[in-house]
Amino acid sequence: MSEVIIIGGGVAGLSASIFTAKAGLKTTVFDFGPSQITRVSSVQNIPGFPNGIAGTEWIEQAKQQATKFNVEIKNEKVTELMKNDDGSFEVKTENGSYQAKYVIVATNVQKELLEPFGFTTEVNSRVPNGKAKAIINIPWTGETEVENLYLAGLITEIPSQTVVVAGQGAAVGITIASKEKGEPFMWHDL
Numbered sequence: 673m674s675e676v677i678i679i680g681g682g683v684a685g686l687s688a689s690i691f692t693a694k695a696g697l698k699t700t701v702f703d704f705g706p707s708q709i710t711r712v713s714s715v716q717n718i719p720g721f722p723n724g725i726a727g728t729e730w731i732e733q734a735k736q737q738a739t740k741f742n743v744e745i746k747n748e749k750v751t752e753l754m755k756n757d758d759g760s761f762e763v764k765t766e767n768g769s770y771q772a773k774y775v776i777v778a779t780n781v782q783k784e785l786l787e788p789f790g791f792t793t794e795v796n797s798r799v800p801n802g803k804a805k806a807i808i809n810i811p812w813t814g815e816t817e818v819e820n821l822y823l824a825g826l827i828t829e830i831p832s833q834t835v836v837v838a839g840q841g842a843a844v845g846i847t848i849a850s851k852e853k854g855e856p857f858m859w860h861d862l
């Protein structure tokens with residue numbers, strides 16, 4: 673059983689996974705791709721990449737980084753998300769059924785999995801085309817009214833920019849790691 677299951681291995685989901693795994697939590701990411709960022713041939717606004725980076729390359733590198741920290745990435749589409757009587761979650765895919773204490777939903781435009789939980793969806797006021805819909809009233813930490821269910825990325829009402837989405841995903845990972853450890857989780861590299 674994973675401690676953390678992340679549904680959606682795009683910008684937010686991969687970023688969150690790196691933090692939960694670094695904190696020592698067994699983390700599994702389910703993704704059937706592609707992330708929206710793979711449509712961009714050269715993302716120019718990420719600090720550290722003065723010449724830009726292709727969206728496909730960014731996702732590939734993020735997957736390698738996550739795998740390095742022991743994140744398990746499964747190329748499976750999640751079809752159902754349920755909360756069990758004991759408080760844990762059950763995640764069903766086309767291939768099987770999986771359990772976890774914490775779930776992060778980072779599926780961007782796909783919101784069907786959340787329908788049983790009754791969240792309110794409205795136009796994302798931070799995306800100017802007026803077409804992107806998001807779950808509203810979710811804090812930066814991704815917490816929801818459902819215990820141990822978190823939302824990350826553009827599924828919440830944040831600006832649609834890679835670096836912002838990655839930052840929010842990281843904040844969600846840190847929030848879960850801190851809750852699980854009972855003290856603020858901070859990552860220091862030597």
Ligand SMILES: Cc1cc2nc3c(=O)[nH]c(=O)nc-3n(C[C@H](O)[C@H](O)[C@H](O)COP(=O)(O)OP(=O)(O)OC[C@H]3O[C@@H](n4cnc5c(N)ncnc54)[C@H](O)[C@@H]3O)c2cc1C
Nearest residue numbers: 680682683684703705707708709750780782825826833834
């Ligand atoms: C045309 C276009 C151009 C853009 N240009 C830029 C740009 O120039 N600069 C910039 O910073 N941002 C740009 N963006 C925005 C950027 O792509 C998004 O902000 C970012 O990808 C959102 O990250 P996310 O993690 O929320 O969603 P995504 O990165 O889209 O990841 C969501 C993932 O969830 C997976 N998923 C969904 N449902 C399921 C399920 N049931 N089971 C398993 N997996 C599932 C999907 O397959 C996908 O891989 C652009 C977006 C578009 C559409």
